[in-house]
Amino acid sequence: xxxxxxxxxxxxxxxxxxxxxxxxxxxxxxxxxxxxxxxxxxxxxxxxxxxxxxxxxxxxxxxxxxxxxxxxxxxxxxxxxxxxxxxxxxxxxxxxxxxxxxxxxxxxxxxxxxxxxxxxxxxxxxxxxxxxxxxxxxxxxxxxxxxxxxxxxxxxxxxxxxxxxxxxxxxxxxxxxxxxxxxxxxxxxxxxxxxxxxxxxxxxxxxxxxxxxxxxxxxxxxxxxxxxxxxxxxxxxxxxxxxxxxxxxxxxxxxxxxxxxxxxxxxxxxxxxxxxxxxxxx
Amino acid sequence: xxxxxxxxxxxxxxxxxxxxxxxxxxxxxxxxxxxxxxxxxxxxxxxxxxxxxxxxxxxxxxxxxxxxxxxxxxxxxxxxxxxxxxxxxxxxxxxxxxxxxxxxxxxxxxxxxxxxxxxxxxxxxxxxxxxxxxxxxxxxxxxxxxxxxxxxxxxxxxxxxxxxxxxxxxxxxxxxxxxxxxxxxxxxxxxxxxxxxxxxxxxxxxxxxxxxxxxxxxxxxxxxxxxxxxxxxxxxxxxxxxxxxxxxxxxxxxxxxxxxxxxxxxxxxxxxxxxxxxxxxxxxxxxxxxxxx
Numbered sequence: 110x111x112x113x114x115x116x117x118x119x120x121x122x123x124x125x126x127x128x129x130x131x132x133x134x135x136x137x138x139x140x141x142x143x144x145x146x147x148x149x150x151x152x153x154x155x156x157x158x159x160x161x162x163x164x165x166x167x168x169x170x171x172x173x174x175x176x177x178x179x180x181x182x183x184x185x186x187x188x189x190x191x192x193x194x195x196x197x198x199x200x201x202x203x204x205x206x207x208x209x210x211x212x213x214x215x216x217x218x219x220x221x222x223x224x225x226x227x228x229x230x231x232x233x234x235x236x237x238x239x240x241x242x243x244x245x246x247x248x249x250x251x252x253x254x255x256x257x258x259x260x261x262x263x264x265x266x267x268x269x270x271x272x273x274x275x276x277x278x279x280x281x282x283x284x285x286x287x288x289x290x291x292x293x294x295x296x297x298x299x300x301x302x303x304x305x306x307x308x309x310x311x312x313x314x315x316x317x318x319x320x321x322x323x324x325x326x327x328x329x330x331x332x333x334x335x336x337x338x339x340x341x342x343x344x345x346x347x348x349x350x351x352x353x354x355x356x357x358x359x360x361x362x363x364x365x366x367x368x369x370x371x372x373x374x375x376x377x378x379x380x381x382x383x384x385x386x387x388x389x390x391x
Numbered sequence: 392x393x394x395x396x397x398x399x400x401x402x403x404x405x406x407x408x409x410x411x412x413x414x415x416x417x418x419x420x421x422x423x424x425x426x427x428x429x430x431x432x433x434x435x436x437x438x439x440x441x442x443x444x445x446x447x448x449x450x451x452x453x454x455x456x457x458x459x460x461x462x463x464x465x466x467x468x469x470x471x472x473x474x475x476x477x478x479x480x481x482x483x484x485x486x487x488x489x490x491x492x493x494x495x496x497x498x499x500x501x502x503x504x505x506x507x508x509x510x511x512x513x514x515x516x517x518x519x520x521x522x523x524x525x526x527x528x529x530x531x532x533x534x535x536x537x538x539x540x541x542x543x544x545x546x547x548x549x550x551x552x553x554x555x556x557x558x559x560x561x562x563x564x565x566x567x568x569x570x571x572x573x574x575x576x577x578x579x580x581x582x583x584x585x586x587x588x589x590x591x592x593x594x595x596x597x598x599x600x601x602x603x604x605x606x607x608x609x610x611x612x613x614x615x616x617x618x619x620x621x622x623x624x625x626x627x628x629x630x631x632x633x634x635x636x637x638x639x640x641x642x643x644x645x646x647x648x649x650x651x652x653x654x655x656x657x658x659x660x661x662x663x664x665x666x667x668x669x670x671x672x673x674x675x676x677x678x679x680x681x682x683x684x
Contacts, residue, residue: 211407241422281396323508371506
């Protein structure tokens, strides 16, 4: 056995708690700030303990929005983010799993070419093709729409690769067995392959939901109407006005609401999250 | 690698790949091709005529000191973010790898920042270190630091690097922990029997065995610093003061917003594509299958 002296162990606990404190401090400040009075914060007199404006701030944030600049209720922004995140996550999984199914279980001309065409999109993140993609979405009249928010991001080389790899490990006997039962390609996919892919799909969903919810550059470009804003874009607009007018408690409450769903997913579905993270980076 | 048991159908497979193929062609390849073509064209000031100019747009870019500065800055940011985040995460992972009481709780409390979106990270940090109302700024000033990232470019850069590194700690921590747990205990015990003290064991046994993970994370962190810091920069500094925090991606964005030179903006996009291709290439060539989780 390797010795672990008491001191070493004690030191490890201390270092880990310091690490946790550093990681959590900005969020602690946000929680505290969201319960205090804006005038006090703006004076630079913010206390490090929670104040008494919790209900008031969160009510205003969720249902009214900032009193200055945009005046868009954050609840509406969260709904937009939710729709976008779900469309991206479900869309990516759906189109990837059927492409992988075609590539693994059929032989057809250009099969490998199509595989590579999908694979190479790994190298075309939205950041390198922003304006030409914007132009296409504008030409298709998809600005300020959920389709415009999600469609251009919905292809997924990673998910396709993942499902392809998984299908390759599914024993051939399963297909032969279901064929004897008279199942065609649809039945086999639906009754055999999909149930087997459940864990993979769930792990992937966790990662893709977080990815979708946290999209920023793309929604920033293609949404102009306030009621189509996602929460990530909305929060930036809240601090665009001159510093003196920024309503910090509302901004901090919005920041916390923006991180709530994805952080919740990570903490509650930790096993699936870790699995998804490791699998998608392979 | 091919499957032996397959279905026979002429049209079905095409129908199955059609949705993904359509999206990929319309929203990925078409715009990318547009960027490449555009980067070889020059439009006159009124947008009335365009001419084919070969590599002139690229040459102009490389002659432009502002663009060169953005390249250097982006690499410097990437390096600083990767090194600071990786070393802090490694320290935490080594500690969390010990047989401690409450180790699952520690893991939970360290991995959640992965889920915080870059613009939110920016908002949190800008508030904490705001020159006039930031809580930490008070202490910095009390220590005699003339803290004002709104005016001081170096301080603004430090702020971006810290915030970006903070977000990436959780990701690095998770992969380091997995890497550490895959090192056979027998190897470490053998070193202990040979009389190696914990510090020595770390540098001579654990660190070398972890090197594939370190290299993998280095590439991932550089990609992250190049592309995912956009949201952090946009909420914190907007590339300023001056151009002190303008990275390559941020420059493509602002140059395009101003609607100026189409050819130059396209050439910038193409250069970014080349960088992504190189980074992804490195990742697949050297990293795949050599990393043990």
